[in-house]
Amino acid sequence: MPIACEETGRALTVRVEGEIDHHAARQLMEELSRRLDAALPKSLTLDLGGVAFMDSSGIALVLRAYRRMVALRGSVTLQNVPDQAAKVLKAAGVDRLLPWNE
């Protein structure tokens, strides 16, 4: 599961690609945690533009990033969320928790 990062000052953008299911989630979680611990950003943008499929494993991933950023007194924004992932995240109310750039 490839992820790519871009850091500008204390702002971190993480681009996630591929299919986010339980099979892929563990590695993705570890990778994301590692990047957050290294960058300690004030704001995190999760760019989901390359996500071909997401199930509830993706909800847990986004919520974990959210909790980590709350602990860092920072914020999380979702970006380029594809329709299928948007429907899953909205079913869990994640759209009411986080700012969301279409």
Place this chain on the structure above:
Amino acid sequence: MKPVNEAKLTFWSRSANEGFARTAAACFAAQLDPTLDEVNDVKTAVSEAVTNCIVHAYPDQLGLIVLRLRLYPDNTLEIVVKDSGVGIPDVDQARTPLWSTGGADRSGMGFTIMESFMDAVKVRSRPGKGTTVTLRRRIARRFPG
């Protein structure tokens, strides 16, 4: 009503089979000429049901999962996901949004997603025997032109 087509797959509870199962269901559904949204709904619900077998039904051993796909004359797709794992002691509680025995890696939203993406979700379970989840979704008929 008798099905007009049926397929049955049996596979091990390896997480690599999550993608296999939802793709197989999508391929079977393709004969109904579904929209992309309809295919994605089916894939998402199957992914939830199969992941539950892998994560919860067989927590520390491999077991078999049966995926049965049926197509009915009224354009209804029926998907049955069956395991012979630990079972669910209280199905109503398990179906409650956010309820999970899975810890921080799980969100407790699997059944809620199946319910909102499918027309009907039926769960039968016996502790120590296993769980059968039946998903139904009617695919809209599309006419050319």
